[in-house]
Amino acid sequence: MSQDFVVAIPARYAASRLPGKPLRELAGEPLVLHVARRALAAGAREVWVAADDERIAQALKDSGVQVAMTSSEHASGTDRLAECADIAGWRDDTVIVNLQGDEPFAPASGIVATAAALRDSGAEMSTLAAPISEVEVLFDPNAVKLVRAGNGDALYFSRAPIPWPRDAFANDRQRMPGGGEWLRHIGIYGYRAGFLRKFAKLRPGRLEQIESLEQLRALEAGYRIAVGITPEPFPPGVDTPEDLARAEAHLADHRVGAAGEGG
Numbered sequence: 492m493s494q495d496f497v498v499a500i501p502a503r504y505a506a507s508r509l510p511g512k513p514l515r516e517l518a519g520e521p522l523v524l525h526v527a528r529r530a531l532a533a534g535a536r537e538v539w540v541a542a543d544d545e546r547i548a549q550a551l552k553d554s555g556v557q558v559a560m561t562s563s564e565h566a567s568g569t570d571r572l573a574e575c576a577d578i579a580g581w582r583d584d585t586v587i588v589n590l591q592g593d594e595p596f597a598p599a600s601g602i603v604a605t606a607a608a609l610r611d612s613g614a615e616m617s618t619l620a621a622p623i624s625e626v627e628v629l630f631d632p633n634a635v636k637l638v639r640a641g642n643g644d645a646l647y648f649s650r651a652p653i654p655w656p657r658d659a660f661a662n663d664r665q666r667m668p669g670g671g672e673w674l675r676h677i678g679i680y681g682y683r684a685g686f687l688r689k690f691a692k693l694r695p696g697r698l699e700q701i702e703s704l705e706q707l708r709a710l711e712a713g714y715r716i717a718v719g720i721t722p723e724p725f726p727p728g729v730d731t732p733e734d735l736a737r738a739e740a741h742l743a744d745h746r747v748g749a750a751g752e753g754g
Contacts, residue, residue, distance in 0.1 A: 496586040496606040496681075497537040498530035499575050500556075501568030503592070504544035508731050513547050513592055515735055518742050521550040522729060525595035531555055533602035535588070541568075541575035567705060568592075573691035576684045583685030586610065591678055593730055595738060598723040601679065605719065609681035612717035614644060616690075616709055617681035619721040620674040626667045628675060635676040635704060637718060645716040648676055648704050674718075677725050680706070686714075 502523050506512040513523035523540060530538040538556040542548055543563040551558055559575040572589055581587070588605050590597055601619055608617035620637055628634045632650040640646050647653065652660075652673070659668030667673070682690065696711035698704075709716055729735050 496535055496588055497539065497579075497581065498533065498535040498588045498590050498602060499572045499579075500526055500530060500538070500540045500590050500592050501571045501575075502540050502542045502547050503563075503565075503568070503571070504542075504547060505563070506730075509729070509735070512729070513542070513544075514550055515729075517595055517729070517735065517738055521547075522595055522735075523547060523592055524550060524554060526590065526592055526597070527551060527554055527556045529594065529597045529599065530588075530590055530602065533588075533599040535602070537579070539575055539579055540592070541571045543571070569687070569705060570691050573688050576687055581684040583683060583688075585684040587682055587684055587687060589680040589682070591728060593728040593734075594679070594725070595729060596726040596741065597679065598721075598725065600722045601677070601725060604722050605679050605681040608643075608717045608719035609683070612643065612715070614715035614717035615682060615686045616706070616714065616716040618645070618706070618716060618718055619677040619679055619725075620718050621677060621721050621724065623673040623675050624667065626665060629667070629673055630664075635678075637674050637676045639674070639718050643717055643719070645706075645710060645718050647710065648702070648706055650702055650704070674720075676706075677721055678728075679725075690714075 502513040514521045541559045541561045548558040559578040561571045561574045565571040586606050588602055605617055623629050629652045635648055636653050637648045638646045638653050656668040693708055696708045698707040698711050729738050
């Protein structure tokens with residue numbers, strides 16, 4: 492059933508760690524097509540890909556999604572989506588879910604949950620998180636952590652372990668401490684088109700520049716980000732050639748499992 496939100500997928504051809512990423516093949520099809528199908532499965536009213544290269548548009552022909560050709564000069568996916576919002580002509584109250592173009596396994600339920608968190612909270616932005624169960628993830632700077640207020644709003648995002656369990660880590664940093672909930676941020680966002688346009692015009696904040704986390708710009712400017720717990724796991728995205736190989740293996744395992752169930 493169609494939901495009252497749209498999904499926008501930023502797709503930059505010249506990705507630094509995986510050039511041509513949107514068109515890299517996964518199970519014989521472009522990566523961006525897999526992501527677009529996840530958005531369609533969520534039942535969005537519209538699905539748009541904000542591209543910067545005509546080859547991406549060609550790869551999505553007859554896929555059921557619309558393509559906005561955006562500038563190749565954008566500094567971030569957020570800037571690209573703000574231009575997409577103008578091209579699509581979305582009203583300021585349109586609920587947009589920003590699904591990253593390297594998430595071929597994003598669960599449909601997580602996309603829907605991001606839109607619901609925005610509506611239910613009344614916040615300017617929404618996102619998702621997942622519990623952390625491994626201490627290696629807690630200390631991995633590539634896994635962004637967050638802490639929430641009692642109402643579910645984000646207090647802070649960091650590449651460092653937060654909150655820091657002083658007594659537990661004073662004794663042992665090799666295992667997960669007990670007595671708390673540590674959360675890993677999932678890079679999916681919801682906002683209304685009006686706030687997206689406003690956010691794209693904000694200057695990067697000091698905290699954003701220190702941590703290299705764009706969402707801190709909103710917090711530093713005094714805006715709310717509602718954080719929901721993902722209803723299903725988000726398998727890792729694709730950012731490197733190694734990630735692409737893992738994604739291929741994940742799909743192969745899934746096909747084998749499905750064949751076994753059918754038999």
